[in-house]
Amino acid sequence: MNKEKSLEREAKWKELMLASQLGDSDAYGKLLKEVASTLKLFLQNRVQESSDGEDIIQEVLLGIHAARHTYDTTRSFEAWMFSIARHKLIDFYRKHSRRNEVQLESLDWEKISNESLSSPSSTMVDTNELKAAVDHLSPEQQVAVKMLKFESRSVRDVARKLKMNEGAVRTMASRAYQKLRENLLKKK
DSSP, X not given: OOHHHHXXXXXXXHHHHHXXXXXXXXXXXXXXXXXXXXXXXXXXXXXXXXXXXXXXXXXXXXXXXXHGGGOOTTSOHHHHHHXXXXXXXXXXXXXXXXXXXXXXXXOOTTSOSOSOOOSOOSOOOOHHHHHHHHHTSOHHHHHHHIIIIXXXXXXXXXXXHHTOOHHHHHHHHHHHHHHHHHHHHHTO
């Protein structure tokens, strides 16, 4: 992607994110769709299985959603987004390396985001699908997911609300995320 197109994309994404922060749900949907396409390209050569890439994209989109209020529009949206993506990808590698399913490889994080947008992503999850999937969780899991991912609350806050210890909340949330992924992938 040439420098001019990259700058145009950055400006467009910043504009969409600002509108999203101000409550424009159409702008937010458009932003997430475009971001998902870029993330798909980013993950193509970094993850062997396309289904793993789709899982990571969903994790990144949830991360963007949970942290959207922290984005500072005076800074690069792309750098902020890829920071979230890197963390989710590292989490994926750590999880799979423990199971000896994937070998950790050295990643060149400086070579990010210069790929072109070639096709819309088929991995985008509709908001209604996500809400329906969350509704199929247990009441405690629903509270945990909503507080942790949608409200960006701490594990400690969730533990207090549910009258549980923090370790139990982490375990419950992990199981809830896995169940969400499974339910959303069944619909694809």
